[in-house]
Amino acid sequence: MDIASLFDDVKRMNKRQFLYQVLSFGMIVSSALMIWKGLMVVTGSESPIVVVLSGSMEPAFHRGDLLFLTNYPDEPVRVGEIVVFKVEGRDIPIVHRVLKLHERENGTVKFLTKGDNNSVDDRGLYAPGQLWLTKRDVVGRARGFLPYVGMVTILMNEYPKFKLSVLGCLGFYVLVHRE
Amino acid sequence: MHSILQRGNAILAYTLSVLACLTFVCFASTVLLNYRTHADLNTVKVVVKNVPDYSASREKNDLGFLTFDLHTDLSHLFNWNLFLYLTAEYETANNKLNQVVLWDKIILRGENAVLDFKNMNTKYYFWDDGNGLKGNNNITLTLSWNIIPNAGLLPNIFAHGSHSFQFPVDYTTSRMVRLN
Structure with missing residues (x-):
């Protein structure tokens, strides 16, 4: 395709039409943001969809699988569940399974996790001196699973140039083409 | 005529929607199964x-x-x-x-x-x-x-x-x- 013809649509637009294009572009971005924030409200989790980044839960989850989380405060944590938790000093949340749990009369819970594919529990991954996780550390609990889809995110995070070019192309396409 | 970009776009969109449909059917066919046993x-x-x-x-x-x-x-x-x-x-x-x-x-x-x-x-x-x-x-x-x-x-x-x-x-x- 001829490069110049790409701009044909733009050339035919007047100022108002071009502004309309920019607005519709803004619309796409803001609705994506709204869906994300809406999911946060519905699921109660600060990060309702996460991508599995490591192989520590194989063969259940592989790198690039997508997990849907919920984090309702009145839902108790139980052994065998897959929780996503944050550890002080680590940016990336960890997805592992609850191995041990002790709950007191007043409802405070402490628990220990382990990755299915790891041979030892997670005490070595926690912050120095931390022996247990509590409810505060939990980002969410895995409820749904979709394979491979998160690979796109991993690609984009590992190759920032790829991310920029994809986003650039999409933005360009939306701006230049008329509905 | 359709440009290469449009054709590629159509193929990609169709492939993705077929895959999404199949995945959904895969999910729907097992969601009601009873997984309990003794x-x-x-x-x-x-x-x-x-x-x-x-x-x-x-x-x-x-x-x-x-x-x-x-x-x-x-x-x-x-x-x-x-x-x-x-x-x-x-x-x-x-x-x-x-x-x-x-x-x-x-x-x-x-x-x-x-x-x-x-x-x-x-x-x-x-x-x-x-x-x-x-x-x-x-x-x-x-x-x-x-x-x-x-x-x-x-x-x-x-x-x-x-x-x-x-x-x-x-x-x-x-x-x-x-x-x-």
């Missing part, structure tokens, strides 16, 4: 010791040892990967609820799902959070599984049938107890 559990040898827990607080905690029998047939209920785990659940003076996973196993699709274990050792140490195991007369063993589908929900399911046992009222001091 499991027979029994404990063979049960002892309790009081030793320092160097992996945690370094205080002297109760450490239980047990061997168990497990018989169950899971072959008819799953077509995906399964994560099996055996939980001990009990109450102590310190804690209203304690759950400790003693043993687990991953069964992939196609693998043998008829389990018949005799006198099995546990895989993980049975540490209590304190001294609540000695003489504890209501420890319940349950088998559960977490189903990992191709796509969809991740249910945790309890087996029908559990086994309750008690720990002896005295600590064992012999060094003969081993956990392989």
